[in-house]
Amino acid sequence: MTVALADLNRMDLADFEAALGGIFELAPWVAATTHAKRPFATVTGLHAAMMAAVQTASHDTQLAFLRNHPDLAGKAARAGAITDESKSEQTSARLDSLSDEEFARFHRLNEAYRAKFGFPFIVCVRRHTSDSILHQFERRLPHDAAGEFRAALQEVFYISRLRVVALVTGDGVPDVNGRLSTHVLDLHAGRPAADLAIELYELAGERAYRIVRTVTNNDGRTDAPLIDGRPLPIGRYELRFAVGDHFRSRGVDGGDPPFLDIVPLRFSIAEPEGHYHVPLLCTPWSYSTYRGS
The missing domain is CATH 2.60.40.180 (Transthyretin/hydroxyisourate hydrolase domain)
Structure with a gap:
């Protein structure tokens, strides 16, 4: 189900948050913060405003937001205890059908990443194969904390941009294909x-x-x-x-x-x-x- 940008521009706060609350993982406050920036001339402008809400939030708020993301191929994902959006995204990269050996490798990397950075590894899985995701894991683990925090927010940009494109119709849709x-x-x-x-x-x-x-x-x-x-x-x-x-x-x-x-x-x-x-x-x-x- 999609929603037109023109309709979003006319929505009250409750409807706007209900329509866009799932764009950012377990963070409906992003949509709520963005509502005051209406009207948006383009879908790209809407996404930019939502990202700005994340980027201008306090560091503690950003960290709590990142911590709400699920582990890739983690136990919660295997049990289906993640959002529908994340479930669909992880399935697109076959993370729901890993062998026991592959699952164990993801588990080791998830544990090492969380222990070092204090939040889960975040990558836009729709832009990667499972092979590439593992490569990104290993490439990013040596980062320092500040560099990896920026990398995680950049991946949030890619994830949310794809979610916006899938949900919102109108002028100025970002080119993601x-x-x-x-x-x-x-x-x-x-x-x-x-x-x-x-x-x-x-x-x-x-x-x-x-x-x-x-x-x-x-x-x-x-x-x-x-x-x-x-x-x-x-x-x-x-x-x-x-x-x-x-x-x-x-x-x-x-x-x-x-x-x-x-x-x-x-x-x-x-x-x-x-x-x-x-x-x-x-x-x-x-x-x-x-x-x-």
Whole structure:
């Protein structure tokens, strides 16, 4: 369910707080503080005002706010004892389906982080894969207290911005989405490769999770981007192109079995709001790629 910015601008305090109270984790006071700043010309302006309420609060208030966030893949999350927003976000990064070994690793990192900084590790999980979240954990643990406090508030900015975009419609919506696309050129035939099967996998440790299975159209592209309409989760990926089947269907002799059967391209995403275009240029005996646009 969404709410229009124009309607928010007309709401009394109680309705405004009820509509936006879940944007910041267990902190309806942020919406209450922001109500006096109405009207907002854009959705971006609304989010900026809500963030300003957090940033201008006292240090003790900010610390209490950060402490209200749940541990990632923690016991409360496993028991379902977290907000619906946090539950959905953690599920998006597969934190609800970790192996016992992965859960134990998250538990150790959660304990070490809380012991050092006095609040839970906060990261915008919709902008990361589970693999990247673990990397962020290990990268940020050596921070000093002041630096990590700033890092946590920056992640709150990303989390709340996505929640605002999901909830509020109107002018000036923040740009939070990335796009991943591909195309395949058959250099042997000198034309786009049609009907070529493609799979996209997210890599996590030694495991690979298939997230897309599709085929190319007559332009050698997919009918829809591989990922679109959301941030591109930071992490490692692999595209697998069934070039052996493609050339075999065209009657091209690539050997038996073919010299190239499945072509894997491993790449990383570092810009959640960016556009990554990962094409394949191939013959039965060679291939190349690049980051396109």
